[in-house]
Amino acid sequence: MAKSRPEFLIALGLAAGPVVALGFTRFAYALLLPAMREKLHWSYASAGGMNTANALGYIIGAATAAWWSRRFGARAVFLWSMVISALALLASASTGDLAGLAVLRFVGGLSTAITFVVGSALASRVHNGGHQSRSAALVGVYMTGVGIGVVLSGVVVPAALTAWGVSGWQAGWLLMGVLALVAVTPAVWASRHVPEATGAAAAQRGRAGLKLLAPTFAWYVLFGAGYVSYMTFVIALLHGQGMKTWGTATFFIVLGAASAVATLLVWGRLIGRLRGGTAPALVSVVVLVGVLPVLLWHGTVAAIVSAVVFGGSFMAGPTAVTVLARRMLPQHAWTSGIALLTVAFSVGQAVGPLISGLLSDSSGGIAKGLWLSVVLLAVSAAVALVQRERGAAEHRHQDAPTLVPVPVPVPVPVPADRSAAER
Template identity: 75%
Template structure:
């Protein structure tokens, strides 16, 4: 009877750990990256920015993200995974607070850069931590737990979709600064749950073969190409879609509703749907499916005006966009030896970040030209289509057995 009780309680504790770790993506992507889309129209109006300048600020964030992603595994080894994860959230919170205390473009760019670096470390290390939550070897359960972790992004988008419009309404011209400050304070409150969760995750297996890791990474080349294109495609939409909707005549609270629906669709789909689907698909089929769903989600606001098109776009795009990191994290877990999960996810996130750095800048330049924001967002459609094609070339190959595991099998 006692054993049955322990077995029943175990999944619940696994999901609670994943939910605690989800504080990382709430701050890293929900607040630091995506909430900027809500703040951009007000900031652009008050600070007299072009769309290229607005995209450039997001590029500064993405450049920081590239460096943070590339150094995530190093920080994990240097400070420990749990400590790196929590410190990343703290620094991200301080960068959010700093963004609300200045209107200087250079200072804002620096805070966006620092925020990008810190959140990348948090997201990379957190993805590896979520992959290491004990499941007794059950692949489908592991995919579901990674999905819970990624659902933090949607939760963060929903929170931002309520907090930012409230700040813009209450403080008017200075509302964008209040929005950054409020998100910074909320980020600090999430440090507690994150710190609790990391204590429950076992340490990574020690490295046993660098050559095995390198060859496994080379076999994931199509996934790297997919992630660059996917990152550039989806983030161009996320950066400028609110500005497009405002140009189409939607007000502050209408666009806030759009953002809340998008975040809610993301959280629910990541929690309830994608974990199961990704757990069953092999190779590049899951990333390709994600790209197609996200591409379809971009089309309604480009083809039609009005609330119905906006809501359709929010539901479809929201349901798909965070399935991308879920799919690539699960793929890395399957194809890399355990000790290489953090570094593998880090390098994949670098690829993702390169796309996120380039996409908004090019989309911003296109948006400043004849054709406006819609012209920039058609770039998303093209890039997402190319990403789906690239992903289909990915084949799934299991990592070679660890030397230690082979020796133990031989002894038996």
């Protein structure tokens, strides 16, 4: 059924998942944070704790995504988790209570992790041929949804804040919730045209492949902690440097546009050509370079350079991990493999903002907290280089049916002088 539809359009329809999961639920919080801090009188630790609640939900969602997928089917789980995320966004507009918002951030993290993990597995199946570069490019198309979501939130949230001032944070959540419900429509169409999973590989085969991915697990924890600390607090940093609402909006829109364009045109194809931990290490280095301009210089130029470099590279991390999982695991284990890797990612995302927030509350301010990103990304690049791409050849044909030779009876010659009875 999927072959009658352009693979690009199917992957693009699935990209509605990360639009909601990361573009709205995860990253738009950075735009709303300054207004929420001012209106609700939060410390930076409280603000970071909100993202920690989101990340804890993300950990549980990622850990259980494969189970939900097996229990109810990948397509249904992908779509219903998007709907739950949209409802959590809408509900976030209804309260200013710290505990209530933390619960909604937790629920949003839970549902969006399931969306992202299951959607990544679906995107990996859009092209089920043998062309690794083609599959990597289509996974890149799926990941562009993050950049698209960042651009949309970069328009919607500042518009709400401009119209209603610091009280506009509630309108921001409300508008993103409505857009999230609209995004379900293309996701429904695309999910119906993804080929069914093939093969019935044994679970132990997937576990063997996961052991080979141990360095990538460690890299993903460090990378998640490093990049999300920047994404959580960079708008607050720019706001503290004197940048106004539409200035930070421009920064966010440029970041999202750079993410969508680079993920679509550069990283998907580049990652398809790189082997082992080279791609994750390269991603960490480029993301690190993207963090530095706002820490070393003030002003619009530094902010835009940071947005272009960081935005053009941070979503290449999940792309690299998805491609590695596809290469080193049998197809039967893709969803569970991506899910467990996403758990590692979520652990980093849970710890990073909390530590960064605590550092930001100290005498060094937000910049001190963001230097944590630089350190973690540098260490993650070194760890990634340990990864070797093994197991791909071993698993390449594991989903094919095993042919067991059936013994063919060989006639035994009977001596001519034996009687019929003896025969």
